[in-house]
Amino acid sequence: MASTPQDTLFIAGAGIGGLTAAIALSRRARPVTVLEAAPALDPIGSGLQLSPNAIHVLRGLGLEEAVRRQAVAPEAIRVMSARTGKPIAEIPLGQTAETRYGAPYLVIHRGDLQQVLLNAARASAGIDLRLCTRVRDARQSADAVQVEVETDAGIDHLSGGALIGADGVWSNVRRRVMDLRQAVFSGRTAYRAVIPIEAVPAAWREATGLWLGPRAHVVHYPVSAGREFNIVALVAEDWQEESWSTPADTAALLARFASWPAECRDLLALPNRYLKWALCGMDPGTSWVNGRFALLGDAAHAMLPFAAQGAGMSIEDADALARAIDTTDHLPNALARYQATRQDRAESVLRLARSNDRVYHMAGPLALARDTVMKGLGGERLLARLDWLYGWRPPEGR
Known part of the structure; x- marks a missing residue:
């Protein structure tokens, strides 16, 4: 049966969640129009981590190999103490993670992942990607x-079956269309930089580094198939701006870490410039769905990056949304089923990120106790604690 305009699903936002959802829906012969405000999908951002739960979705969409070509599979997460400069624990990844979960743990530049998704979307029948198209408002009727x-060209009006807000933490669909509270500033700011891998000591080129210190932590790992190196410093700071790419004061950032171990300070000093963004999060329990309107990814459940699951949860959401819509022609019921399927899991990850925020930034005796517990557990048991997260797989079948 030929599709009609009312069958079209609108997705606001051509980020990771929006493009993954469009691809997943197109694989199920659902016509999709992606509405993106930006004039071009430039490779902005820095690195991100794709744990096995996300890779299983990408594998089901036929994108795993394309992602692997742009990614790195780190051998381990090396957890370091900002107090002593010594290792606290080494959590095995590499082949250990792939064997344990049936898919690899990868790190990748956000722009590289977005390009893989963009290429797949452009090659998929039934996806209409419209740039320079900003959702101003929407209303719904029974059908x-x-x-x-x-x-x-001005203001236009489009008619379709549903509107999915995948437009990020500062979602216009969430704010203007669904009249929901926006994400709240967390009191943390992230500083990011990407540099050539040749500038980095060889010891850090195949691992993820995680430095834990009072009111701050640092994460770094290779990206871009090992050609570049991603550094992110996260600090407690009273600064807010709705932007991913605000230029940062590098000297002021380095001064914040003046008392940290030399090895970490030397890494932080390598980039010539940093960009920064304010970290915002949402409280659990907010509805993502109102009839034919729904939210996905950060627009639904923006979380602090302390569980490295922002991209992973968006990718999982996209898979669940497409599966729910594939089961019925009644879109409000499908969207309600999507939320029912996803909300508990996404909010469990949100809570994990908040817990890690407290644990990562401990000081004094609490930090000493944390380090002692982590050393006692060891890397294998620390990894096993995340089996519920990394071991998730999409349901069998469509």
Whole structure:
């Protein structure tokens, strides 16, 4: 049966979640129009981590090999003490993770992952990607949505079956269309930089480093198939701006870490410039769905990056959304089923990220106790604690 305009599903946002959802829906012969405000999908951002739960979804979409070509599979997460400069624990990844979970643990530049998804979307039948198209507002009736968009040519009105807000932590769909509270500033700021891998000591080129210190921590790992190195410093700071790419004061950042171990300070001093963004999060329990409107990824459950699952949860959401819509032609029921399937798990990860925020940034005796517990557990048992997260797989079948 030929599709009609009312069958079209609108996705606001061509980020990781939005593109993955569009691809997953297109694989199920659902027509999708992706509405992206940016004039071009430039490779902005820094590195991100794709744990096995996300790779299983990408594998099901036929994208695993393309992702692997741009990624690195780190051998371990090396947890370091900012107090002593010594290792606390080494959590095995590499072949250990792939054997344990049936898929690899990868690190990748956000722009490289987005390009893989963009290539797949452009090659997929039934996906209409519209750049320079900003969702201004929308309304719904019993059997359709009407979306008001702003383009270079002016205001336009589109009609379809549903509107999915995959437009990130500062979601316009969440704020303007669904009239929900936005994510709240966490009191943390992230500083990011990407540098050539040749500038980095060889000891750090095949592992993920995680330095834990009072009111701050540092993460670094290779990206871009090992050609570049991603460094992120996360600090307690009272600064807020709705931007991913605000230039940072590098000297002021380095001064924050003046008392940290030399090995970490030397890594932080390698980039010539940093960009920064304010970390925002949402409280659990907020509805993601209202009839024919729904939210996905950060727009639904923005979380602090302290569980490295922002991209993973968006990818899982996309898979669950497509599966729910594939089961029925009644979209409000499908969207309600999508939320019921996803919300508990996403909010468990949100809580894990908040818990890690407290644990990572301990000081004094609490930090000493944390380090002692982690050393006592050892890397294998620390990894096993995350089996519930990394061991997730999409349901069998479509």
